Amino acid sequence: MSEEEIQRAEEERIEQAVETSDIAISVRGLRNSFGDQVVHDGLDLDVRKGEILGVVGGSGTGKSVLMRAIIGLQTPDEGEIHVFGESMIGRLDDEALAIRKRWGVLFQGGALFSTLTVAENVEVPIREYYPNIGAELRDEIAAYKIRMTGLPTEAGPKYPAELSGGMKKRAGLARALALDPDLLFLDEPTAGLDPIGAAAFDEMTRKLQQTLGLTVFLITHDLDTLYSICDRVAVLADKKVTAVGTIEELLATDHPWIQEYFNGPRGRAATAAVSREKDREQTQAALSPPDGRR
Numbered sequence: 318m319s320e321e322e323i324q325r326a327e328e329e330r331i332e333q334a335v336e337t338s339d340i341a342i343s344v345r346g347l348r349n350s351f352g353d354q355v356v357h358d359g360l361d362l363d364v365r366k367g368e369i370l371g372v373v374g375g376s377g378t379g380k381s382v383l384m385r386a387i388i389g390l391q392t393p394d395e396g397e398i399h400v401f402g403e404s405m406i407g408r409l410d411d412e413a414l415a416i417r418k419r420w421g422v423l424f425q426g427g428a429l430f431s432t433l434t435v436a437e438n439v440e441v442p443i444r445e446y447y448p449n450i451g452a453e454l455r456d457e458i459a460a461y462k463i464r465m466t467g468l469p470t471e472a473g474p475k476y477p478a479e480l481s482g483g484m485k486k487r488a489g490l491a492r493a494l495a496l497d498p499d500l501l502f503l504d505e506p507t508a509g510l511d512p513i514g515a516a517a518f519d520e521m522t523r524k525l526q527q528t529l530g531l532t533v534f535l536i537t538h539d540l541d542t543l544y545s546i547c548d549r550v551a552v553l554a555d556k557k558v559t560a561v562g563t564i565e566e567l568l569a570t571d572h573p574w575i576q577e578y579f580n581g582p583r584g585r586a587a588t589a590a591v592s593r594e595k596d597r598e599q600t601q602a603a604l605s606p607p608d609g610r611r
């Protein structure tokens with residue numbers, strides 16, 4: 318078999334694995350440390366296929382380190398990480414290539430290359446993973462992804478410095494979506510956005526997730542995001558995932574950080590906002606006749 322045939326066979330195998338797995342990411346017994354500082358110890362987590370899993374925890378509890386370990390940017394001291402059933406630890410970059418193509422990452426702040434335009438930024442993963450795709454098709458894919466994230470077409474030739482914070486995030490998301498991923502990693506996507514911009518970003522994330530059937534690993538401090546779009550929430554504390562479940566399930570635990578976080582003034586405000594929105598939707602549904610006619 319030629320190298321190309323081997324790669325294609327590997328990609329087909331991964332395609333099969335993505336289709337048949339119920340668990341997108343499985344982490345077992347993870348330990349990460351920097352010198353004497355142990356960030357994770359015995360951390361377990363499952364991310365179910367097709368869900369938006371919110372990852373929360375106090376500052377420095379290791380949310381970003383966990384994401385970096387899953388995507389292979391941080392080598393753990395111990396533990397197992399599987400993505401769509403494929404072991405990710407100790408694999409050479411080119412061995413894991415077929416699985417790496419299945420995810421997109423939006424790093425904190427967008428992490429765009431400042432010397433490249435938005436369109437060129439979106440094209441980076443296409444150039445890297447599909448070098449045989451010609452310039453015209455690459456441009457078309459980039460333009461499509463840019464529109465998909467709600468940016469105007471005119472944003473394509475702009476440089477990151479010419480964009481607002483919200484536009485930078487959208488451009489970063491367009492790049493994360495460049496390869497039609499199954500799995501999306503978002504690190505604090507709404508940080509630094511005003512509440513209206515943050516709500517619009519959340520709504521777009523939910524819509525894209527539903528339309529494209531994505532699994533989303535979403536690190537956030539934003540309670541509104543957790544309440545409005547996350548199916549389940551994993552809480553990092555004490556070097557582990559101390560609890561994972563729906564917000565209702567988390568509220569039933571007596572972990573002090575969880576109680577303080579969700580039942581503090583901001584948590585209560587987010588709960589109230591969600592109930593108001595549900596009431597509004599129910600009133601609207603009650604006022605609309607079932608066949609949609611007025």
Ligand SMILES: Nc1ncnc2c1ncn2[C@@H]1O[C@H](COP(=O)(O)OP(=O)(O)OP(=O)(O)O)[C@@H](O)[C@H]1O
Nearest residue numbers: 351354356374375376377378379380381382383538
């Ligand atoms: N490359 C590194 N070298 C040394 N220490 C690091 C490194 N990366 C992370 N750390 C440390 O690991 C701990 C966890 O960092 P991480 O960025 O994952 O926290 P976080 O939960 O994402 O925090 P925040 O909510 O503030 O973004 C921190 O104490 C941080 O200083």
